Amino acid sequence: MMRLYIEGVGLLGPGLNGWAASLPILGGLQDYVPAPAIVPPSALLPANERRRAAQIVKIALAVGAEAFSAARRDPAETTTVFASSGGDGETIHEILSVLASPNRELSPTRFHNSVHNVPAGYWSIATRSQAASTSLCCHDDSFAAGLLEAAAQVSAEGHAVALIAYDVPYPRPLSAVRPIGDVFGTALVLAPERTEATFASVELDLHPGPGTPSAVAPGLEMLRQGTPAARSLPLLAALARATEARVIVSYLDDMALNLTITPMPPGAGQQTGSPA
Incomplete structure:
Protein backbone atom coordinates (compact mmCIF):
# COMPACT_ATOMS: atom_id res chain seq x y z
CA MET A 1 0.00 0.00 0.00
CA MET A 2 1.19 3.50 -0.87
CA ARG A 3 0.05 6.77 0.71
CA LEU A 4 0.02 9.99 -1.30
CA TYR A 5 -0.83 13.55 -0.32
CA ILE A 6 -2.80 15.62 -2.82
CA GLU A 7 -1.86 19.29 -3.09
CA GLY A 8 -3.57 20.42 -6.27
CA VAL A 9 -6.09 19.32 -8.89
CA GLY A 10 -6.75 20.45 -12.45
CA LEU A 11 -9.85 19.54 -14.46
CA LEU A 12 -11.25 20.23 -17.91
CA GLY A 13 -14.07 18.46 -19.71
CA PRO A 14 -17.56 18.89 -21.14
CA GLY A 15 -19.45 21.05 -18.64
CA LEU A 16 -16.44 20.93 -16.29
CA ASN A 17 -14.51 24.16 -16.70
CA GLY A 18 -11.87 23.93 -14.00
CA TRP A 19 -11.62 22.21 -10.65
CA ALA A 20 -13.03 25.04 -8.51
CA ALA A 21 -16.00 25.63 -10.82
CA SER A 22 -16.74 21.89 -10.94
CA LEU A 23 -16.73 21.24 -7.17
CA PRO A 24 -20.53 21.70 -6.73
CA ILE A 25 -21.17 19.29 -9.62
CA LEU A 26 -18.71 16.63 -8.50
CA GLY A 27 -19.85 16.98 -4.89
CA GLY A 28 -23.50 16.37 -5.84
CA LEU A 29 -24.70 19.86 -4.93
CA GLN A 30 -25.44 20.89 -8.51
CA ASP A 31 -26.77 18.97 -11.51
CA TYR A 32 -24.30 18.11 -14.21
CA VAL A 33 -25.15 19.79 -17.52
CA PRO A 34 -23.08 18.56 -20.48
CA ALA A 35 -21.69 21.38 -22.59
CA PRO A 36 -18.79 21.71 -25.03
CA ALA A 37 -15.49 21.81 -23.19
CA ILE A 38 -13.79 25.20 -23.22
CA VAL A 39 -10.10 24.65 -23.96
CA PRO A 40 -8.24 27.90 -23.25
CA PRO A 41 -5.10 28.98 -25.10
CA SER A 42 -2.08 28.58 -22.89
CA ALA A 43 -0.33 31.73 -21.75
CA LEU A 44 2.62 29.52 -20.78
CA LEU A 45 3.75 29.01 -24.37
CA PRO A 46 5.51 31.48 -26.70
CA ALA A 47 3.31 32.66 -29.56
CA ASN A 48 4.89 30.40 -32.20
CA GLU A 49 4.58 27.29 -30.04
CA ARG A 50 1.03 28.26 -29.06
CA ARG A 51 -0.02 28.36 -32.72
CA ARG A 52 1.42 24.91 -33.37
CA ALA A 53 0.03 23.29 -30.24
CA ALA A 54 -2.67 20.69 -30.76
CA GLN A 55 -5.84 20.53 -28.68
CA ILE A 56 -4.49 17.71 -26.54
CA VAL A 57 -1.47 19.86 -25.63
CA LYS A 58 -3.69 22.77 -24.65
CA ILE A 59 -5.73 20.46 -22.40
CA ALA A 60 -2.62 19.07 -20.71
CA LEU A 61 -1.19 22.53 -20.13
CA ALA A 62 -4.48 23.90 -18.80
CA VAL A 63 -5.07 21.19 -16.20
CA GLY A 64 -1.40 21.04 -15.26
CA ALA A 65 -1.20 24.78 -14.69
CA GLU A 66 -4.36 24.75 -12.57
CA ALA A 67 -3.08 21.92 -10.36
CA PHE A 68 0.32 23.54 -9.83
CA SER A 69 -1.25 26.89 -9.00
CA ALA A 70 -3.21 25.25 -6.19
CA ALA A 71 -0.21 23.23 -5.01
CA ARG A 72 2.05 26.29 -4.97
CA ARG A 73 4.92 24.25 -6.35
CA ASP A 74 7.41 25.12 -9.06
CA PRO A 75 6.58 22.98 -12.14
CA ALA A 76 10.13 23.42 -13.42
CA GLU A 77 11.37 21.36 -10.48
CA THR A 78 8.65 18.69 -10.33
CA THR A 79 8.68 15.24 -11.94
CA THR A 80 5.72 14.53 -14.23
CA VAL A 81 3.79 11.53 -15.51
CA PHE A 82 1.64 12.03 -18.62
CA ALA A 83 -1.04 9.45 -19.43
CA SER A 84 -3.27 9.12 -22.50
CA SER A 85 -5.02 6.18 -24.10
CA GLY A 86 -4.16 7.18 -27.64
CA GLY A 87 -2.54 10.58 -27.95
CA ASP A 88 -3.67 13.14 -30.50
CA GLY A 89 -6.39 11.53 -32.60
CA GLU A 90 -6.75 14.51 -34.95
CA THR A 91 -3.05 14.44 -35.84
CA ILE A 92 -3.12 10.68 -36.39
CA HIS A 93 -6.13 11.11 -38.68
CA GLU A 94 -4.43 13.86 -40.70
CA ILE A 95 -1.22 11.84 -41.13
CA LEU A 96 -3.09 8.74 -42.28
CA SER A 97 -5.22 10.84 -44.66
CA VAL A 98 -2.09 12.31 -46.26
CA LEU A 99 -0.44 8.90 -46.57
CA ALA A 100 -3.59 7.56 -48.27
CA SER A 101 -3.63 10.41 -50.80
CA PRO A 102 -1.66 10.80 -54.05
CA ASN A 103 0.28 13.71 -52.54
CA ARG A 104 2.15 12.30 -49.56
CA GLU A 105 3.91 15.46 -48.47
CA LEU A 106 3.44 15.55 -44.73
CA SER A 107 3.49 18.78 -42.75
CA PRO A 108 6.49 18.88 -40.38
CA THR A 109 4.16 20.26 -37.71
CA ARG A 110 1.88 17.25 -38.04
CA PHE A 111 4.82 14.89 -37.72
CA HIS A 112 6.14 16.92 -34.81
CA ASN A 113 2.79 16.60 -33.00
CA SER A 114 2.35 12.88 -33.71
CA VAL A 115 4.57 11.38 -31.01
CA HIS A 116 2.93 10.18 -27.81
CA ASN A 117 5.05 12.36 -25.52
CA VAL A 118 4.40 15.65 -27.32
CA PRO A 119 2.38 17.13 -24.38
CA ALA A 120 5.37 16.40 -22.13
CA GLY A 121 7.61 18.21 -24.60
CA TYR A 122 5.38 21.28 -24.71
CA TRP A 123 5.13 21.19 -20.92
CA SER A 124 8.92 21.28 -20.60
CA ILE A 125 9.04 24.25 -23.00
CA HIS A 139 -5.71 1.72 -23.51
CA ASP A 140 -8.83 2.26 -21.37
CA ASP A 141 -6.83 1.89 -18.15
CA SER A 142 -4.36 4.68 -18.91
CA PHE A 143 -5.43 6.81 -15.95
CA ALA A 144 -4.97 3.87 -13.55
CA ALA A 145 -1.57 3.10 -15.07
CA GLY A 146 -0.54 6.74 -14.75
CA LEU A 147 -1.70 6.97 -11.15
CA LEU A 148 0.14 3.76 -10.27
CA GLU A 149 3.32 5.02 -11.96
CA ALA A 150 3.13 8.39 -10.20
CA ALA A 151 2.45 6.74 -6.84
CA ALA A 152 5.40 4.40 -7.28
CA GLN A 153 7.71 7.31 -8.07
CA VAL A 154 6.47 9.34 -5.10
CA SER A 155 6.99 6.38 -2.78
CA ALA A 156 10.35 5.27 -4.18
CA GLU A 157 11.96 8.66 -4.76
CA GLY A 158 10.41 10.62 -1.90
CA HIS A 159 9.54 13.69 -3.95
CA ALA A 160 6.44 15.23 -5.51
CA VAL A 161 5.12 14.00 -8.85
CA ALA A 162 2.41 15.51 -11.04
CA LEU A 163 0.07 13.19 -12.94
CA ILE A 164 -1.48 14.74 -16.05
CA ALA A 165 -4.03 12.56 -17.87
CA TYR A 166 -6.01 13.50 -20.99
CA ASP A 167 -7.88 12.12 -23.99
CA VAL A 168 -9.52 13.52 -27.11
CA PRO A 169 -11.87 11.78 -29.58
CA TYR A 170 -10.69 10.38 -32.89
CA PRO A 171 -12.31 11.79 -36.04
CA ARG A 172 -14.14 9.51 -38.47
CA PRO A 173 -13.42 6.87 -39.70
CA LEU A 174 -11.05 6.03 -36.80
CA SER A 175 -13.79 6.80 -34.28
CA ALA A 176 -15.76 3.82 -35.58
CA VAL A 177 -13.10 1.40 -34.31
CA ARG A 178 -11.81 3.46 -31.36
CA PRO A 179 -14.67 5.55 -29.94
CA ILE A 180 -13.74 8.12 -27.29
CA GLY A 181 -16.66 10.05 -25.89
CA ASP A 182 -15.37 13.59 -25.38
CA VAL A 183 -12.31 15.63 -24.52
CA THR A 198 -2.35 19.27 1.23
CA GLY A 219 -24.57 12.12 -16.55
CA LEU A 220 -20.99 11.96 -15.37
CA GLU A 221 -21.10 8.17 -15.52
CA PRO A 234 -14.85 8.68 -8.94
CA LEU A 235 -11.61 9.84 -7.31
CA LEU A 236 -12.30 13.47 -8.23
CA ALA A 237 -15.87 13.21 -6.90
CA ALA A 238 -14.60 11.80 -3.60
CA LEU A 239 -12.13 14.66 -3.29
CA ALA A 240 -14.89 17.18 -4.05
CA ARG A 241 -17.17 15.76 -1.35
CA ALA A 242 -14.37 16.14 1.22
CA THR A 243 -15.48 13.05 3.12
CA GLU A 244 -13.65 9.78 3.66
CA ALA A 245 -14.40 7.43 0.80
CA ARG A 246 -13.26 4.24 -0.88
CA VAL A 247 -12.98 4.10 -4.65
CA ILE A 248 -12.17 1.27 -7.04
CA VAL A 249 -10.52 2.03 -10.40
CA SER A 250 -10.24 -0.92 -12.80
CA TYR A 251 -6.78 -1.82 -14.06
CA LEU A 252 -6.23 -4.39 -16.81
CA ASP A 253 -8.38 -7.54 -16.76
CA ASP A 254 -7.16 -9.06 -13.54
CA MET A 255 -6.36 -6.18 -11.18
CA ALA A 256 -7.85 -3.07 -9.64
CA LEU A 257 -6.68 -0.03 -7.73
CA ASN A 258 -8.35 0.32 -4.34
CA LEU A 259 -8.20 3.95 -3.19
CA THR A 260 -9.00 5.24 0.28
CA ILE A 261 -9.47 9.01 0.30
CA THR A 262 -9.19 10.98 3.54
CA PRO A 263 -9.82 14.75 3.58
CA MET A 264 -7.36 16.94 5.46
CA PRO A 265 -7.66 20.59 6.46
CA PRO A 266 -5.10 22.63 4.52
CA GLY A 267 -2.36 24.58 6.21
CA ALA A 268 -1.33 21.93 8.74
CA GLY A 269 1.89 20.80 7.10
CA GLN A 270 5.18 22.32 6.06
CA GLN A 271 5.23 23.60 2.50
CA THR A 272 8.04 22.54 0.19
CA GLY A 273 9.00 23.89 -3.20
CA SER A 274 8.45 27.37 -4.53
CA PRO A 275 5.34 28.97 -6.07
CA ALA A 276 4.59 28.34 -9.74
Whole structure:
Protein backbone atom coordinates (compact mmCIF):
# COMPACT_ATOMS: atom_id res chain seq x y z
CA MET A 1 0.00 0.00 0.00
CA MET A 2 1.19 3.50 -0.87
CA ARG A 3 0.05 6.77 0.71
CA LEU A 4 0.02 9.99 -1.30
CA TYR A 5 -0.83 13.55 -0.32
CA ILE A 6 -2.80 15.62 -2.82
CA GLU A 7 -1.86 19.29 -3.09
CA GLY A 8 -3.57 20.42 -6.27
CA VAL A 9 -6.09 19.32 -8.89
CA GLY A 10 -6.75 20.45 -12.45
CA LEU A 11 -9.85 19.54 -14.46
CA LEU A 12 -11.25 20.23 -17.91
CA GLY A 13 -14.07 18.46 -19.71
CA PRO A 14 -17.56 18.89 -21.14
CA GLY A 15 -19.45 21.05 -18.64
CA LEU A 16 -16.44 20.93 -16.29
CA ASN A 17 -14.51 24.16 -16.70
CA GLY A 18 -11.87 23.93 -14.00
CA TRP A 19 -11.62 22.21 -10.65
CA ALA A 20 -13.03 25.04 -8.51
CA ALA A 21 -16.00 25.63 -10.82
CA SER A 22 -16.74 21.89 -10.94
CA LEU A 23 -16.73 21.24 -7.17
CA PRO A 24 -20.53 21.70 -6.73
CA ILE A 25 -21.17 19.29 -9.62
CA LEU A 26 -18.71 16.63 -8.50
CA GLY A 27 -19.85 16.98 -4.89
CA GLY A 28 -23.50 16.37 -5.84
CA LEU A 29 -24.70 19.86 -4.93
CA GLN A 30 -25.44 20.89 -8.51
CA ASP A 31 -26.77 18.97 -11.51
CA TYR A 32 -24.30 18.11 -14.21
CA VAL A 33 -25.15 19.79 -17.52
CA PRO A 34 -23.08 18.56 -20.48
CA ALA A 35 -21.69 21.38 -22.59
CA PRO A 36 -18.79 21.71 -25.03
CA ALA A 37 -15.49 21.81 -23.19
CA ILE A 38 -13.79 25.20 -23.22
CA VAL A 39 -10.10 24.65 -23.96
CA PRO A 40 -8.24 27.90 -23.25
CA PRO A 41 -5.10 28.98 -25.10
CA SER A 42 -2.08 28.58 -22.89
CA ALA A 43 -0.33 31.73 -21.75
CA LEU A 44 2.62 29.52 -20.78
CA LEU A 45 3.75 29.01 -24.37
CA PRO A 46 5.51 31.48 -26.70
CA ALA A 47 3.31 32.66 -29.56
CA ASN A 48 4.89 30.40 -32.20
CA GLU A 49 4.58 27.29 -30.04
CA ARG A 50 1.03 28.26 -29.06
CA ARG A 51 -0.02 28.36 -32.72
CA ARG A 52 1.42 24.91 -33.37
CA ALA A 53 0.03 23.29 -30.24
CA ALA A 54 -2.67 20.69 -30.76
CA GLN A 55 -5.84 20.53 -28.68
CA ILE A 56 -4.49 17.71 -26.54
CA VAL A 57 -1.47 19.86 -25.63
CA LYS A 58 -3.69 22.77 -24.65
CA ILE A 59 -5.73 20.46 -22.40
CA ALA A 60 -2.62 19.07 -20.71
CA LEU A 61 -1.19 22.53 -20.13
CA ALA A 62 -4.48 23.90 -18.80
CA VAL A 63 -5.07 21.19 -16.20
CA GLY A 64 -1.40 21.04 -15.26
CA ALA A 65 -1.20 24.78 -14.69
CA GLU A 66 -4.36 24.75 -12.57
CA ALA A 67 -3.08 21.92 -10.36
CA PHE A 68 0.32 23.54 -9.83
CA SER A 69 -1.25 26.89 -9.00
CA ALA A 70 -3.21 25.25 -6.19
CA ALA A 71 -0.21 23.23 -5.01
CA ARG A 72 2.05 26.29 -4.97
CA ARG A 73 4.92 24.25 -6.35
CA ASP A 74 7.41 25.12 -9.06
CA PRO A 75 6.58 22.98 -12.14
CA ALA A 76 10.13 23.42 -13.42
CA GLU A 77 11.37 21.36 -10.48
CA THR A 78 8.65 18.69 -10.33
CA THR A 79 8.68 15.24 -11.94
CA THR A 80 5.72 14.53 -14.23
CA VAL A 81 3.79 11.53 -15.51
CA PHE A 82 1.64 12.03 -18.62
CA ALA A 83 -1.04 9.45 -19.43
CA SER A 84 -3.27 9.12 -22.50
CA SER A 85 -5.02 6.18 -24.10
CA GLY A 86 -4.16 7.18 -27.64
CA GLY A 87 -2.54 10.58 -27.95
CA ASP A 88 -3.67 13.14 -30.50
CA GLY A 89 -6.39 11.53 -32.60
CA GLU A 90 -6.75 14.51 -34.95
CA THR A 91 -3.05 14.44 -35.84
CA ILE A 92 -3.12 10.68 -36.39
CA HIS A 93 -6.13 11.11 -38.68
CA GLU A 94 -4.43 13.86 -40.70
CA ILE A 95 -1.22 11.84 -41.13
CA LEU A 96 -3.09 8.74 -42.28
CA SER A 97 -5.22 10.84 -44.66
CA VAL A 98 -2.09 12.31 -46.26
CA LEU A 99 -0.44 8.90 -46.57
CA ALA A 100 -3.59 7.56 -48.27
CA SER A 101 -3.63 10.41 -50.80
CA PRO A 102 -1.66 10.80 -54.05
CA ASN A 103 0.28 13.71 -52.54
CA ARG A 104 2.15 12.30 -49.56
CA GLU A 105 3.91 15.46 -48.47
CA LEU A 106 3.44 15.55 -44.73
CA SER A 107 3.49 18.78 -42.75
CA PRO A 108 6.49 18.88 -40.38
CA THR A 109 4.16 20.26 -37.71
CA ARG A 110 1.88 17.25 -38.04
CA PHE A 111 4.82 14.89 -37.72
CA HIS A 112 6.14 16.92 -34.81
CA ASN A 113 2.79 16.60 -33.00
CA SER A 114 2.35 12.88 -33.71
CA VAL A 115 4.57 11.38 -31.01
CA HIS A 116 2.93 10.18 -27.81
CA ASN A 117 5.05 12.36 -25.52
CA VAL A 118 4.40 15.65 -27.32
CA PRO A 119 2.38 17.13 -24.38
CA ALA A 120 5.37 16.40 -22.13
CA GLY A 121 7.61 18.21 -24.60
CA TYR A 122 5.38 21.28 -24.71
CA TRP A 123 5.13 21.19 -20.92
CA SER A 124 8.92 21.28 -20.60
CA ILE A 125 9.04 24.25 -23.00
CA ALA A 126 6.22 26.06 -21.21
CA THR A 127 7.57 25.57 -17.69
CA ARG A 128 11.29 25.41 -18.58
CA SER A 129 11.39 22.12 -16.78
CA GLN A 130 14.32 19.74 -16.92
CA ALA A 131 12.80 17.38 -14.37
CA ALA A 132 12.23 13.74 -15.25
CA SER A 133 9.06 12.95 -17.20
CA THR A 134 7.26 9.75 -18.17
CA SER A 135 4.63 9.40 -20.92
CA LEU A 136 2.57 6.21 -21.03
CA CYS A 137 -0.60 4.62 -22.34
CA CYS A 138 -2.59 1.58 -21.31
CA HIS A 139 -5.71 1.72 -23.51
CA ASP A 140 -8.83 2.26 -21.37
CA ASP A 141 -6.83 1.89 -18.15
CA SER A 142 -4.36 4.68 -18.91
CA PHE A 143 -5.43 6.81 -15.95
CA ALA A 144 -4.97 3.87 -13.55
CA ALA A 145 -1.57 3.10 -15.07
CA GLY A 146 -0.54 6.74 -14.75
CA LEU A 147 -1.70 6.97 -11.15
CA LEU A 148 0.14 3.76 -10.27
CA GLU A 149 3.32 5.02 -11.96
CA ALA A 150 3.13 8.39 -10.20
CA ALA A 151 2.45 6.74 -6.84
CA ALA A 152 5.40 4.40 -7.28
CA GLN A 153 7.71 7.31 -8.07
CA VAL A 154 6.47 9.34 -5.10
CA SER A 155 6.99 6.38 -2.78
CA ALA A 156 10.35 5.27 -4.18
CA GLU A 157 11.96 8.66 -4.76
CA GLY A 158 10.41 10.62 -1.90
CA HIS A 159 9.54 13.69 -3.95
CA ALA A 160 6.44 15.23 -5.51
CA VAL A 161 5.12 14.00 -8.85
CA ALA A 162 2.41 15.51 -11.04
CA LEU A 163 0.07 13.19 -12.94
CA ILE A 164 -1.48 14.74 -16.05
CA ALA A 165 -4.03 12.56 -17.87
CA TYR A 166 -6.01 13.50 -20.99
CA ASP A 167 -7.88 12.12 -23.99
CA VAL A 168 -9.52 13.52 -27.11
CA PRO A 169 -11.87 11.78 -29.58
CA TYR A 170 -10.69 10.38 -32.89
CA PRO A 171 -12.31 11.79 -36.04
CA ARG A 172 -14.14 9.51 -38.47
CA PRO A 173 -13.42 6.87 -39.70
CA LEU A 174 -11.05 6.03 -36.80
CA SER A 175 -13.79 6.80 -34.28
CA ALA A 176 -15.76 3.82 -35.58
CA VAL A 177 -13.10 1.40 -34.31
CA ARG A 178 -11.81 3.46 -31.36
CA PRO A 179 -14.67 5.55 -29.94
CA ILE A 180 -13.74 8.12 -27.29
CA GLY A 181 -16.66 10.05 -25.89
CA ASP A 182 -15.37 13.59 -25.38
CA VAL A 183 -12.31 15.63 -24.52
CA PHE A 184 -11.20 15.31 -20.92
CA GLY A 185 -8.16 16.18 -18.87
CA THR A 186 -7.18 16.11 -15.23
CA ALA A 187 -4.04 16.69 -13.19
CA LEU A 188 -3.01 15.79 -9.66
CA VAL A 189 0.02 17.08 -7.78
CA LEU A 190 1.04 14.28 -5.42
CA ALA A 191 3.53 14.52 -2.55
CA PRO A 192 5.14 11.99 -0.20
CA GLU A 193 4.43 14.07 2.91
CA ARG A 194 1.78 16.46 4.13
CA THR A 195 2.39 20.12 3.35
CA GLU A 196 0.51 23.38 3.79
CA ALA A 197 -1.17 22.81 0.42
CA THR A 198 -2.35 19.27 1.23
CA PHE A 199 -6.13 18.89 1.33
CA ALA A 200 -6.47 15.09 1.14
CA SER A 201 -4.52 11.87 1.33
CA VAL A 202 -4.98 8.77 -0.82
CA GLU A 203 -3.97 5.26 0.14
CA LEU A 204 -3.46 3.18 -2.98
CA ASP A 205 -3.53 -0.60 -2.98
CA LEU A 206 -2.98 -2.67 -6.16
CA HIS A 207 -5.45 -5.50 -5.66
CA PRO A 208 -5.20 -8.80 -7.57
CA GLY A 209 -8.42 -9.87 -9.19
CA PRO A 210 -10.92 -7.76 -11.11
CA GLY A 211 -12.92 -5.24 -9.12
CA THR A 212 -16.17 -3.49 -9.94
CA PRO A 213 -15.17 0.10 -10.74
CA SER A 214 -16.82 2.85 -8.75
CA ALA A 215 -19.50 4.80 -10.58
CA VAL A 216 -20.54 8.44 -10.41
CA ALA A 217 -23.78 10.38 -11.03
CA PRO A 218 -25.67 9.33 -14.20
CA GLY A 219 -24.57 12.12 -16.55
CA LEU A 220 -20.99 11.96 -15.37
CA GLU A 221 -21.10 8.17 -15.52
CA MET A 222 -21.58 8.32 -19.29
CA LEU A 223 -18.49 10.49 -19.49
CA ARG A 224 -16.56 8.14 -17.19
CA GLN A 225 -17.40 5.12 -19.32
CA GLY A 226 -16.86 6.86 -22.66
CA THR A 227 -13.52 8.62 -22.14
CA PRO A 228 -10.55 6.74 -20.64
CA ALA A 229 -9.08 9.74 -18.79
CA ALA A 230 -12.49 10.29 -17.19
CA ARG A 231 -12.04 7.02 -15.26
CA SER A 232 -10.59 9.50 -12.75
CA LEU A 233 -14.06 10.89 -11.98
CA PRO A 234 -14.85 8.68 -8.94
CA LEU A 235 -11.61 9.84 -7.31
CA LEU A 236 -12.30 13.47 -8.23
CA ALA A 237 -15.87 13.21 -6.90
CA ALA A 238 -14.60 11.80 -3.60
CA LEU A 239 -12.13 14.66 -3.29
CA ALA A 240 -14.89 17.18 -4.05
CA ARG A 241 -17.17 15.76 -1.35
CA ALA A 242 -14.37 16.14 1.22
CA THR A 243 -15.48 13.05 3.12
CA GLU A 244 -13.65 9.78 3.66
CA ALA A 245 -14.40 7.43 0.80
CA ARG A 246 -13.26 4.24 -0.88
CA VAL A 247 -12.98 4.10 -4.65
CA ILE A 248 -12.17 1.27 -7.04
CA VAL A 249 -10.52 2.03 -10.40
CA SER A 250 -10.24 -0.92 -12.80
CA TYR A 251 -6.78 -1.82 -14.06
CA LEU A 252 -6.23 -4.39 -16.81
CA ASP A 253 -8.38 -7.54 -16.76
CA ASP A 254 -7.16 -9.06 -13.54
CA MET A 255 -6.36 -6.18 -11.18
CA ALA A 256 -7.85 -3.07 -9.64
CA LEU A 257 -6.68 -0.03 -7.73
CA ASN A 258 -8.35 0.32 -4.34
CA LEU A 259 -8.20 3.95 -3.19
CA THR A 260 -9.00 5.24 0.28
CA ILE A 261 -9.47 9.01 0.30
CA THR A 262 -9.19 10.98 3.54
CA PRO A 263 -9.82 14.75 3.58
CA MET A 264 -7.36 16.94 5.46
CA PRO A 265 -7.66 20.59 6.46
CA PRO A 266 -5.10 22.63 4.52
CA GLY A 267 -2.36 24.58 6.21
CA ALA A 268 -1.33 21.93 8.74
CA GLY A 269 1.89 20.80 7.10
CA GLN A 270 5.18 22.32 6.06
CA GLN A 271 5.23 23.60 2.50
CA THR A 272 8.04 22.54 0.19
CA GLY A 273 9.00 23.89 -3.20
CA SER A 274 8.45 27.37 -4.53
CA PRO A 275 5.34 28.97 -6.07
CA ALA A 276 4.59 28.34 -9.74
